[in-house]
Amino acid sequence: MPTQTRRQMFEARQRRRANTIAAASTLAVFVAVIVLIPLTPGWENVQRSFFNGAVFAKTFPGLLNAFVMDVAIFLWCAPLIALLGLAVAIARDLRSPALYPLRLLAIAYTDIFRGLPVILVIYLIGFGIPGLGLPRPWNSPYIWGSLALILVYASYVAEVIRSGIESIHDSQRNAALSLGLSGSDTMRFVILPQAIRRVVPANMNLFVALQKDVALLSFIGPVEIFRQAGVYKSLMANFTPYVGAALIFLALTIPATRYADYLMNKQASARS
């Protein structure tokens, strides 16, 4: 076994020291939180209102049940968002002068829908369009609420994909064209495969955000987990159901964000 150099010994010592400090400070923070918070005068009330075991046990199964609705809305929105986002991103990249109106439309669309609060779009589309007098089932809040989510999120996804497209150097486009590929084939076989791969982590983050914003649909009627928690809160005058709902969301969103981070790191190391 080779003996350590003085430099290696020094670095090992530094590492040990850093680890000890990190452990001590983490422990100190945890102890402070666990010991000090329950000492506050209002803790008992907060515990009864937010961390009530009996209420939690009574409401958790109903919350899980309502979460199925969130997942369903997410599942039918996500593919449509991806498609619309891609279409808008391509429309923004159109270079033919004749198609300029389409490009202008795409720019206006992304500007408007990225600039509006999601809840406002949901109200406007979810109550406004059915209010025009559509017959059932075409006035369903599920349809129009989902459309609102799709419009808002597709505008973000479009911008992310566009940044991916622009990150591909123009020389590739020129090379493809000089090989005899048509403009659309260049986009399809050369630009997009690379562009989309580059923006997967950024899009993953958007879809995690979408999973949370699905709860906003509750404002126009659907009883998903956030609304169900609100009903329980109201009936029991207790906020614990919201904590239950938060845990259910976290169980899904934390693994998803970790996975997005993992992809991002992988990409970063592959490029370096």
Add this chain to the structure above:
Amino acid sequence: MRVLTTLAALLLATTASAETCATGKTLKEGVLTVATGNPAYFPWVIDDAPESGQGFEAAVAYALAAEMGFGADQVEWTRTSFDQAIQPGAKEFDINLQQYSITPEREEMVDFSDPYYTSAMAVLTTKSVVEAGASADVASLKSLVWGADANTTAVPMLTDLIAPEKAPLLYDDNADVTAAMQAGQIDAALFDLPTALYLSAVVLNDGALLGQFPADRSENPDQFGMLMEKGSALKECVNAALASLKDSGKLAEIEAEWMQATTGVPLIK
């Protein structure tokens, strides 16, 4: 003006024991802080101005205050949402009147006074739904698409009284429920009768009341209580004052003044 004179008369008539009961138990010494909704709706508070004493809950609050020994100028109003009313920690009101239904689950977290009003539940709908054949019997009601305010006890009552075939849609407030009804997304909604009357007459374009579930039904009567902090020392004073308002007929008088229109709505079979 008439309200003020009755209040003055009541003030003079209050007994010494009632006057001393609330001493030192209110948020601010010598002032009764009363909370209402933001906004507060007709007929509970007229024109969103509880200070005027106009409207059922505003009038009850002033009568109660007088009974407890507070003059009209010693009543201060504040506004809270439902969530603010039930949040843990110090409350910013002594009593909170906004049609809070008394339930055993809620009573574990906050205190309620004895009921000051028992409400019938009414079915709010539109004329076009009635023309399409909806009628005031449970079998017909089951097939409608229902909506309700998610913050009210209308939600469990829907399940208990009607058990609709499709899952009801729930909203944050009256305005959203009526918007959904106007958009044709729901056929009917369950409200306490006075609120339903107001919405059907004033807010909805072609609103109609299909019928009411009687107030005195044995299961699940919808009784409104004044909400107070859990363990509030003021509760016994409020209840004593409320009892004497009931005994003297004053509460019934206020109810007759502001709730007269609740008759004439057919009962649901």
